[in-house]
Amino acid sequence: MLPSLSDERGPPNSWPRPAGEEEALRRIWQRPGGWRFPTAVNNTVIGALYLGAAFVFFVLAGILALLMRVQLASPGNEVVSQDLYNQLFTMHGTTMMFLFAVPAVEALGVLLLPQMLAARDLPFPRLGAFAVWAYIVGGVVFFSTIFYGLAPSGGWFMYPPLTTAEFSPGAGADFWLLGIGFIEISAIAGAIEIIVGTLRTRPPGMSLEKMPIFAWAMLVFAMMIVIAFPAVILATMFLEIERSFGWPFFSVDGGGDPLLWQHLFWFFGHPEVYIIFLPAAGLVSMIVPTIARAPLVGYRLIVVALVGTGFLSFGLWVHHMFATGLPALGLAFFSASSMAVAVPSGIQLFAWIATLARAERRIRLTTPALFILGMLAIFTIGGLTGVMVAMVPFDWQAHDSYFIVAHLHYVLIGGMVFPLFAAFHYWAPVVSRRRLSEAAGRWSFACMFVGFNVAFFPLHIAGLAGMPRRVWTYAGELGVGELNLVSTCGAFLLAAGILIFVIDLVRNFRFGIGEETNPWGGGTLEFLPQGVYSTRSIPRVTSREPLWDRPALALEVARGQHYLPNAPTGGRETLITSAIEARPEYVIQLPGPSWTQWIAAVFTAASFLLLTVKIVVPALVCGAIAIGACCAWAWQLDKGPGGGPVDIGGGIRVPVYMTGPAGHGWWAMVVLMFVAGSLYLAYLFSYLYIWTGAPEAWPSPSVLPPPGAAVAAIAALGAAVAAYVLAERGLDAGRRMSLLPWCVLLAALLLAAGVGIGLHAQWQAGVRPTASSYAALVYTDSLLNGQLAIAVLIMAGFTAARCWLGKVDLRRRACLENTGLLLRYTAAQAAVGQLLLHAFPRFV
């Protein structure tokens, strides 16, 4: 039975608190400095680093945009060469989308969510640090390719056949495919952290209907990453394998289909727009009530809008493919979804306007308020042109023209960049000793708002006048020279606004604990008094704006009168609560600073990048070092149940260790299985899609491997699961402890054997992956299952080692359970694969 929060009036702990509590917290949560800085895992350090790196990429991609605008300022210009121009627009789009937009909003989640939830940190601090360092190393190397002519030049969505080895020789496309695929893996790591953190580290009493809107937005954002990103990871795998080894996924000659790339890319790419927009909308929903000094109008409907937008956005991908010749009724389905998704976006806009209209006093036009108002104007225009291009006949006219360039910049800069600048100013006092300058903020806003509209509004007209996008130059006779010149002037004014912000940042931003606790009079928990340990105690929450509804809360929390005012296990901890009602469940023991996650990140990035340039052996060595570092990192995580249960205040005692479905590690593994499941569903879609286009590539039943091979493979998979279940039951019964590690290893080996049997049968039947799209897909199944089987083998070795060293027992069994989860999932996926590969060709 979960503890109930009985007394709703007074704080749960008495005051004064025992001496030394706060000092102990400060010592435990101290941030490593100097040369040990890379070992830091505090969310404020990692979040600020993440956000800073994303902003640097924003500036760099902006400089590329200015170069493009200079080139386009007048007809027939030759400031840059045609090839460099192609690299510029590819790197601009790729950097903005993959290295700035998604990382920036994920960084805000890492930075602000624990503060908004009054948690001491997110539940997997080292995973967050790993994601950030992997992103920084991978991003820097990827971006640097522009300086030595190795940058990709196929556009940010890299359509084949343009990007196949035949038409894009050289390593540019490979850098895009492996670099971006790798950065997406780091985004997924961050998403796992955010999902578990949002659901499990809320303060007691903050049930789902009291959760800050930004937390809702980040939850939807992270779920969308889990579902959407695997599709593009699969697409990049397909294209890289085709480029490197000639497996024909996209080449028509081998039965492939270039449209498959577009389906997979846009299944990720369209939700990507909302992956960027929804967190920004969450930021707006947090700032607007403070501006208006009134609770948000329509909280419930805004939650509906966030969830609805996130869900509907997965039904829009074909609207990027209206000009590909698909049947008209199919286009109409997606046109309808594209218009339907405007409804929840509209709900949010009207809720913000209604909240502002409800203001008790005249709205103070502070810098965050100005950026929010600017966002409302710009995003509304972008949304309206979005509805226009959602209509098929109009899209056919505007497709691949500068109208689309204008539309997407109105949506993305209005929907994400302006809210981000509002957020920079609004939340700077939480992580900086000083506020940013109001005067500089106003100048920055004025230049950005005017500059943006001068830069991008004329491009609507240029597009309608017939100017295609991605052209290096254009003829004067087209009549768009003046529009382009105006646009270039606007771009420089926009850049000047950003430069003012950078100067302000250099002059005023000083990382640390803010001198002002709540400068804007906000009602949410991030404006509680903070230390390096986050809040002194974790508050009991009874409303959506606890600082407005309980003015004494800040003082009570700072005095340590709420939950967990100390460090009962002597290490880093935070409170884990139930996912729906937020009742205290246990205290999680968090890992502290370490080099392990940093080494893992750097060597994972190195491995991917060396593979890109085909330096295989050093790449494998780097991969092995990265895996070793991951094992060393994971070894320190399971601290065991010693020291619990502990008193957290209000007479509530909770354990300090939890495994099984209540434990945070179990949740992370389940989310990871969702990622693997989404990847495999994208594979199943690809298999069926290629079959509909090229059924002649599928062999007749007489040349398929014998059905007995599938039976043998599935039997091995079943035996793997059975061996594992026996091991777990033996542990439960307290018997056969010496056999436990051997059973775990045997189960993993049987799993690998099951995958291997399936692969061997295909090879024996004469199927070769380069022969046809069918054969390539058959081997991709083995690839997907094989990589999971390798992961299970490594985890099984890790679990066996812990068993031998006495670190696994009836209660301390997190690694055993997590390995078991992945093993079961892999066995199920591989069995589905065998059924698909053996049954489908026999029945069609």
Added chain:
Amino acid sequence: MRAPRAVPAAVRLFGTTAFVLAGLLVWGLHLAIVYGVHHLACARGVDAPVVAAIVALATFAALGLQAALLAKPRWIASRLRPPPPDAPPGAFLEAVMRWLAVLGAAGVLWAGSAILFVAACGGG
């Protein structure tokens, strides 16, 4: 410490998620069916009126499910076990579920009505 009651709590979260998203899941299923059937049937040369009839049938079925979700949310709740309406987040979650079902129904109607204006299997 291993929590023997933890499984129901985790299962309850999945049930709650399915309950809240029920209307949108119906929308997703409808889109998958109408797009999948249209793509496959047209590629295989099935007659356009047959394809149109399948789309219409799927649309009516999806709308019927959405109506049932709106009219009888307690029926589905009894199977998926979200928090009861008298517990703190229960009423909120039920309201969110209903609004999402309305949104999903609008999406189904919007997509399905295309069959009234555009011929099945026609060129794009």
